[in-house]
Amino acid sequence: SQQGEEDPQALSIQEGENATMNCSYKTSINNLQWYRQNSGRGLVHLILIRSNEREKHSGRLRVTLDTSKKSSSLLITASRAADTASYFCATGEYYGNNRLAFGKGNQVVVIP
Amino acid sequence: DTEVTQTPKHLVMGMTNKKSLKCEQHMGHRAMYWYKQKAKKPPELMFVYSYEKLSINESVPSRFSPECPNSSLLNLHLHALQPEDSALYLCASSQGGLAGNTGELFFGEGSRLTVL
Numbered sequence: 340s341q342q343g344e345e346d347p348q349a350l351s352i353q354e355g356e357n358a359t360m361n362c363s364y365k366t367s368i369n370n371l372q373w374y375r376q377n378s379g380r381g382l383v384h385l386i387l388i389r390s391n392e393r394e395k396h397s398g399r400l401r402v403t404l405d406t407s408k409k410s411s412s413l414l415i416t417a418s419r420a421a422d423t424a425s426y427f428c429a430t431g432e433y434y435g436n437n438r439l440a441f442g443k444g445n446q447v448v449v450i451p
Numbered sequence: 452d453t454e455v456t457q458t459p460k461h462l463v464m465g466m467t468n469k470k471s472l473k474c475e476q477h478m479g480h481r482a483m484y485w486y487k488q489k490a491k492k493p494p495e496l497m498f499v500y501s502y503e504k505l506s507i508n509e510s511v512p513s514r515f516s517p518e519c520p521n522s523s524l525l526n527l528h529l530h531a532l533q534p535e536d537s538a539l540y541l542c543a544s545s546q547g548g549l550a551g552n553t554g555e556l557f558f559g560e561g562s563r564l565t566v567l
Contacts (some may be wrong), residue, residue: 372555380560381455381541382494410520427493438507441493 351448358415361444362410362428369431371404372439373413376425385413387424418449456500457542457559460468465567466532474525474542475511483525486541500525532566539563546566 352358352419360373363367374382388395388411395402401414415422427444455476465472482501486494490548499507508517514536516528525542543556549553 364524371555374558379539379561379563381560382556384544384555384557387555436501438496440496444491444493 348443349446349448351450352418352450354418354420354451356418357383358418358422358428358447358449360413360428360447362411362413362442364428364430364442366407366432368406371402371411372429372431373400373402374410374427374429374433375440376444378424382427415447418447420449420451423447423449454510455542455544455557455559457540457562459562460560461489461563461565463565463567464529464532466534467556468532468555469528469530471490471529472527472540472564473541474527474559475523476544476557478521479522479546480544480546481522482545483519484543485525485527486543488539488541498527529564532564534566537564537566 368390370387373385375385376382386397386400386402388402392401399416404411425444425446428442429439430441467537480554484499487497488494496509497511498517501518518526539561541561542559543567545556
């Protein structure tokens with residue numbers, strides 16, 4: 340099954356800075372979702388963007404989707420120490436079984 | 452109630468033991484999932500139940516046996532596991548059908564399994 344591939348893998352930033360993560364995928368998708376995971380905990384859904392959408396906002400989060408390039412980006416503005424976590428993109432496949440396949444993840448550390 | 456509850460939080464078992472992981476949700480969701488996650492890796496899909504029927508089995512070894520007694524409960528029965536099965540096991544649910552088509556997954560906090 341396909342998986343999103345995030346880039347970069349690890350990011351360390353100062354509090355107040357913006358954090359940007361990218362995700363690429365290989366096949367047609369129904370939607371793309373971003374999740375956050377604090378160390379050793381469950382995943383928390385952040386935002387979902389459908390294949391016919393190009394940009395979506397939720398609070399300090401901004402997600403873009405470029406289906407022609409099969410890529411997405413997640414921007415966290417004005418980062419806080421509490422944003423320290425792993426961030427995963429996940430793609431819902433359009434054809435075949437509708438699995439939600441997770442990418443490798445980005446470790447983000449926000450330094451107070 | 453927007454929670455998915457998993458028990459136990461931690462489990463240590465020997466390779467000859469039989470144990471079960473349990474998951475419960477009361478959000479009226481009709482799809483439930485088991486994922487396995489190793490350290491610093493993404494979650495890997497194991498099983499999906501849709502409307503209480505097993506709809507996806509990602510070629511998981513038979514020492515893992517899922518069960519969905521009703522729409523709110525999901526179990527994962529464990530027998531004769533190997534040390535490499537040690538991982539965080541995550542349960543999730545989604546509103547209807549499969550998440551790729553219907554929206555977000557709600558995850559529990561996971562059960563940390565150690566196989567000795």
